[in-house]
Amino acid sequence: MNKIVTLAGDGIGPEIMAAGLSVLKAASKNTTFTYEIDPRDFGGIAIDHFGNPLPEETLNAAKQADAILLAAIGHPKYNNAPVRPEQGLLALRKALGLYANVRPLKIHKKLQNLSPIRNVENVDFVVIRELTGGIYFGKHELNADNAIDINEYSADEIRRIIRFAFETARGRDKRVTSVDKQNVLATSKLWHKIADEIAQEYPDVQLEHQLVDSCAMLLITHPQKFDVIVTENLFGDILTDEASSLAGTLGVMPSSSHGDQGVSLYEPIHGSAPDIEGKGIANPVSMVLSIAMMLRESFHEIALAERIENAVEQAFSKDIFTQDLGGKATTAEMTAAIIDHL
Numbered sequence: 001m002n003k004i005v006t007l008a009g010d011g012i013g014p015e016i017m018a019a020g021l022s023v024l025k026a027a028s029k030n031t032t033f034t035y036e037i038d039p040r041d042f043g044g045i046a047i048d049h050f051g052n053p054l055p056e057e058t059l060n061a062a063k064q065a066d067a068i069l070l071a072a073i074g075h076p077k078y079n080n081a082p083v084r085p086e087q088g089l090l091a092l093r094k095a096l097g098l099y100a101n102v103r104p105l106k107i108h109k110k111l112q113n114l115s116p117i118r119n120v121e122n123v124d125f126v127v128i129r130e131l132t133g134g135i136y137f138g139k140h141e142l143n144a145d146n147a148i149d150i151n152e153y154s155a156d157e158i159r160r161i162i163r164f165a166f167e168t169a170r171g172r173d174k175r176v177t178s179v180d181k182q183n184v185l186a187t188s189k190l191w192h193k194i195a196d197e198i199a200q201e202y203p204d205v206q207l208e209h210q211l212v213d214s215c216a217m218l219l220i221t222h223p224q225k226f227d228v229i230v231t232e233n234l235f236g237d238i239l240t241d242e243a244s245s246l247a248g249t250l251g252v253m254p255s256s257s258h259g260d261q262g263v264s265l266y267e268p269i270h271g272s273a274p275d276i277e278g279k280g281i282a283n284p285v286s287m288v289l290s291i292a293m294m295l296r297e298s299f300h301e302i303a304l305a306e307r308i309e310n311a312v313e314q315a316f317s318k319d320i321f322t323q324d325l326g327g328k329a330t331t332a333e334m335t336a337a338i339i340d341h342l
């Protein structure tokens with residue numbers, strides 16, 4: 001029995017989690033994939049119940065899970081609170097050693113006109129962002145007359161994320177774009193050299209290097225040229241936001257995060273959308289596709305994952321869209337349409 005810890009969280013989190021789990025239940029019915037759900041408090045709701053966004057019992061359950069599903073956390077009501085929901089997410093990532101953040105971007109034909117970019121036909125790439133090293137975790141010093149941020153990467157930290165990218169590319173179109181700023185930064189020089197070294201271990205995968213500035217441009221002008229993009233924490237933060245804008249909505253975008261302790265976490269890339277909380281109009285697709293990623297990446301249930309992804313495509317093909325996509329379907333209607341097409 002596969003154990004899935006669910007963290008529904010705040011805002012629209014519980015609404016899209018319930019929608020996603022109903023799709024999982026329908027899809028796995030009469031298959032050999034069996035699972036049990038262990039729902040836990042996390043984020044703002046956990047602050048309300050435990051005074052802590054990541055209660056000990058949630059962390060222990062997460063550590064023992066086979067996979068973790070997170071919907072969304074955060075709410076404006078905690079903006080001036082002494083402890084914020086987001087601190088729970090940072091603590092959870094750290095405790096689970098989640099060093100690789102994966103964000104696929106594929107734009108359904110019916111959604112292409114939502115993109116602010118004209119030509120997004122056949123866009124299909126994934127950005128892999130290093131999540132636990134680099135400048136966000138280096139020393140920060142703020143003085144009156146100067147300020148310092150240290151960007152540090154060990155060779156081992158770089159090796160594992162680059163390897164992760166090559167492994168991912170093997171399951172895709174076998175092309176890796178390694179993104180750095182090696183004309184200026186020492187960390188990038190090391191990154192570049194290690195990417196070349198790892199490439200020797202993967203003769204079947206093609207490696208290309210891009211400077212981060214030119215990559216930022218190419219993401220808009222030639223998004224079709226990419227298959228797997230791998231980059232450090234800071235560059236990845238910026239490039240993943242840029243990449244997600246290509247889709248024109250956040251409501252369809254899933255992600256996964258993988259660590260060195262065996263358990264992975266799956267979540268939509270968007271936040272808790274407090275502006276539409278409780279209205280029953282949230283787009284459940286980001287959660288449904290996060291569940292498909294979980295089935296593929298943690299449980300190797302490829303056929304089941306594809307069935308769910310195809311059902312989403314089919315629902316879109318029948319012009320069933322939630323409001324963020326210009327449609328009228330409610331969360332419940334969108335979810336029912338996906339289940340109908342399983």
Ligand code: ATP
Nearest residue numbers: 074250251270271272273274275276282283286324
């Ligand atoms: P965070 O800081 O937590 O990332 P944010 O300020 O970036 O939050 P989001 O919660 O991601 O904001 O929402 C941004 C906008 O996208 C909001 O208008 C929200 O309603 C909309 N949105 C996000 N997710 C969805 C969804 N699943 N369905 C419909 N609309 C969504």
Ligand code: MG
Nearest residue numbers: 269270271272
């Ligand atoms: Mg955001």
